[in-house]
Amino acid sequence: MKIIGTGSAMPKRTVTNAQLSEFLDTSDEWIVPRTGIKSRQVITDETLQALAIDAAQKALTDSGLKAEEIDFIICSNVANNYVTPALSAFIQEALGCKCPFVDLNGACAGALYALDIADAYISTGRAERILIVAAEEVTKFCDWTQRETSVLFGDGAAAMVVAKDDSPCYTILTGDSRYKEVITYRRKLEKTPFEQEGQAVDQPMIMKGRDVFRMAVLCSQRDIKDLLQKANMKAEDIKFFMLHQANKRIIDAIQEYLGLPEERFPSIIDHTGNCSSASILLLLDEVARSGKLAKGDKLMMSAFGAGFVTAAAIITWGHE
Numbered sequence: 001m002k003i004i005g006t007g008s009a010m011p012k013r014t015v016t017n018a019q020l021s022e023f024l025d026t027s028d029e030w031i032v033p034r035t036g037i038k039s040r041q042v043i044t045d046e047t048l049q050a051l052a053i054d055a056a057q058k059a060l061t062d063s064g065l066k067a068e069e070i071d072f073i074i075c076s077n078v079a080n081n082y083v084t085p086a087l088s089a090f091i092q093e094a095l096g097c098k099c100p101f102v103d104l105n106g107a108c109a110g111a112l113y114a115l116d117i118a119d120a121y122i123s124t125g126r127a128e129r130i131l132i133v134a135a136e137e138v139t140k141f142c143d144w145t146q147r148e149t150s151v152l153f154g155d156g157a158a159a160m161v162v163a164k165d166d167s168p169c170y171t172i173l174t175g176d177s178r179y180k181e182v183i184t185y186r187r188k189l190e191k192t193p194f195e196q197e198g199q200a201v202d203q204p205m206i207m208k209g210r211d212v213f214r215m216a217v218l219c220s221q222r223d224i225k226d227l228l229q230k231a232n233m234k235a236e237d238i239k240f241f242m243l244h245q246a247n248k249r250i251i252d253a254i255q256e257y258l259g260l261p262e263e264r265f266p267s268i269i270d271h272t273g274n275c276s277s278a279s280i281l282l283l284l285d286e287v288a289r290s291g292k293l294a295k296g297d298k299l300m301m302s303a304f305g306a307g308f309v310t311a312a313a314i315i316t317w318g319h320e
């Protein structure tokens with residue numbers, strides 16, 4: 001399986017750290033050394049549906065395929081204003097695809113869960129070309145009076161088209177629900193006459209930052225090492241390590257562990273913040289646009305997120 005097209009779409013509003021410090025007890029001096037984040041794009045009057053469609057359309061155009069040639073649309077999304085139908089329904093309609101579609105919630109690792117499913121479909125002959133979209137509006141999960149979480153996140157949508165090819169795709173997925181409380185975000189649904197008082201809870205995102213940091217570094221290092229072994233490859237065989245963009249210090253720790261030069265670990269977090277599952281596909285699209293990828297390059301992707309879930313993949317860049 002190989003990647004044959006990418007695309008992305010960002011909200012137009014840029015919010016700098018200095019702008020956050022106008023209403024939060026925080027500063028650029030605190031945020032940059034601890035996270036690497038200088039600014040993020042934040043949804044204002046856009047809809048996530050529109051961003052997801054824009055990113056998907058660009059990836060489809062980039063792939064050179066027609067809408068009817070897509071066999072499946074898998075969209076990674078933690079939450080958006082529509083509980084149902086899925087974001088992927090809007091994408092199918094706007095692009096004019098005729099295939100089935102589904103959304104999944106694999107937290108910040110969702111795009112790699114989608115990639116794993118795509119590989120299962122393609123390698124068993126159930127599909128030949130799959131559109132993967134990751135779209136997130138994480139800024140809407142945060143309590144904007146809480147500096148601990150709100151400075152970390154941004155919004156965005158990105159997509160890639162993967163297609164059947166001789167190059168194998170390798171993936172690892174893990175889940176450890178003992179740590180499901182390290183990141184939580186709870187929403188009330190509609191009230192019914194039957195539920196007990198106090199049963200439903202509205203709780204903006206809460207995160208145990210230090211626990212997440214430690215687990216992210218350890219799990220990503222483990223996944224990357226295990227996946228290289230599974231693929232019988234060396235770190236030198238990988239052109240770029242595209243890691244979840246949650247914190248530059250997490251990326252740096254993984255890079256130092258692997259003992260590889262920083263330029264093999266491209267990063268966009270300085271201008272995007274953490275866009276949850278959209279992060280890795282946003283990074284992929286930005287690196288692709290910069291012209292640094294050549295057909296046949298092997299890419300390692302690795303992500304972690306609420307659950308606690310992790311995922312890693314080695315995939316071939318197949319664009320001309």
Ligand code: COA
Pocket residue numbers: 025026027030031034035108147148149151207209210212213216246247274304305306
């Ligand atoms: N601005 C200023 N001060 C802040 C702040 C902010 N935005 N956020 C927290 N602080 C303060 C805390 O209140 C604390 O103050 P205290 O010492 O007076 O109690 C101090 O800074 C240290 O807080 P701490 O949480 O220990 O900082 P940290 O060095 O662990 O960094 C994170 C916090 C969140 C940046 C870091 O833990 C992290 O990035 N974790 C991973 C998060 C992540 O990746 N989440 C996404 C998963 S998909």
